Amino acid sequence: MFSAPLEVMLERIATRETNPFGKTLDERERIIKDTAEVEPLLRASATMEIDTRQPLADTVRQLRDLIGQVKTGKSAACE
Structure with missing residues (x-):
């Protein structure tokens, strides 16, 4: 979320x-x-929280990492 x-x-x-x-x-x-x-x-x-107070580039990186984990079947860590 x-x-x-x-x-x-x-x-x-x-x-x-x-x-x-x-x-x-x-x-x-x-x-x-x-x-x-x-x-x-x-x-x-x-199962995961992305805090959008961080810089936009960091939010995008976290979202991209999460998508990558889903595509590879890896479990996402909660932040």
Whole structure:
């Protein structure tokens, strides 16, 4: 699963220019509520976590490594 703290997600949503969702107070409250309800379910079933606070190149490298492990049948280590 890809993850970032809620504060980071809200900051990214507030500053992005490509999607208007999340700009209103109601939408931000929905994001907070949905995150609180859904994130624990995702974490319970995830076998790997990629923290997207790291530089983009590192996130891409981790994803590429994971894809390589799947293709070769190797087990992915949780991070």
